[in-house]
Amino acid sequence: MTGSDLSGHFDNLVRFETELWTAVDQRLRIEHDLPLSRFEPMQIIDRLGSCRVFDIAEALAITVGGTSKLVDRIESSGHCRRQSNPADKRSSLIALTPDGIGLLQRAKSTFDDELARRLGSALTPEALDRFGATLATLREANRRLTLITKEKA
Template sequence: MDQPARIDVRLANEAWESVMSAHSALMHTFAAEHMWSEISMREYDVLYTLAKHDAPMRMCDVQSGVLLSQPALSRMVDRLATRDLIAREADPNDGRAVLLSLTPAGRSLQQQVGRAHAKSVARQLGAALTPQEMQDLRSLAGKLTGGGGAP
């Protein structure tokens, strides 16, 4: 019977630290850019998560796509709904659940900010990585998230 490969704890932690340091540096750069005047990065994250789905989403499904606690997400949803960027409706299959979707204003703002953010991401990653390295990064990150790294 094959023995499992021994994991190099130091190497694994150095790799993790590198991922987190890169994330921190990039987020700091992105946060300083002009596109966040109408919406915060965290609010955009919620709009982006909703935009990736054709159908309304339950709050718990949105939460799995963003880095917010349930109470923080609930407060943010309230603020975004007050600003008419997202709509809430009762889930017809579960009266206790709420479905969230983008309003036309929310979709428009997400697309406007998203275009600027996408250019910023391309500029930052393109300055540091070759196209092959970006493909490798996408594949490796996909493996870490269980997605297999497929496009």
């Protein structure tokens, strides 16, 4: 594959991600007053149960500092709460509030519907499975390269 082919794939991937993010974000904001940037960490908190900022950051592949600010915003809106971590006094455990759980449940239906409109209507289930597997392979390869680069630094 030539460099220009890779560049074109990169462009399509990044532009599609931006367009998809914008569409899903807009719908969540309109229907639930919930930006996608808060929805995603709330999903992780819900999936993990009580968790740390570090756990959310790792799951989202973003910085701990950025994640902490997101959690601050979610907490100030009343959708999660922090409690001291009995296993590590330097960190807090984060859990969704009942209001946060209700909002997330309502928003998840909207999220799923928009993804079905944007992805499920364009690709067969088999093609979606292949696409998902390809993305997972690329993410894993990128993680390995990142680790190798960090080890050399």
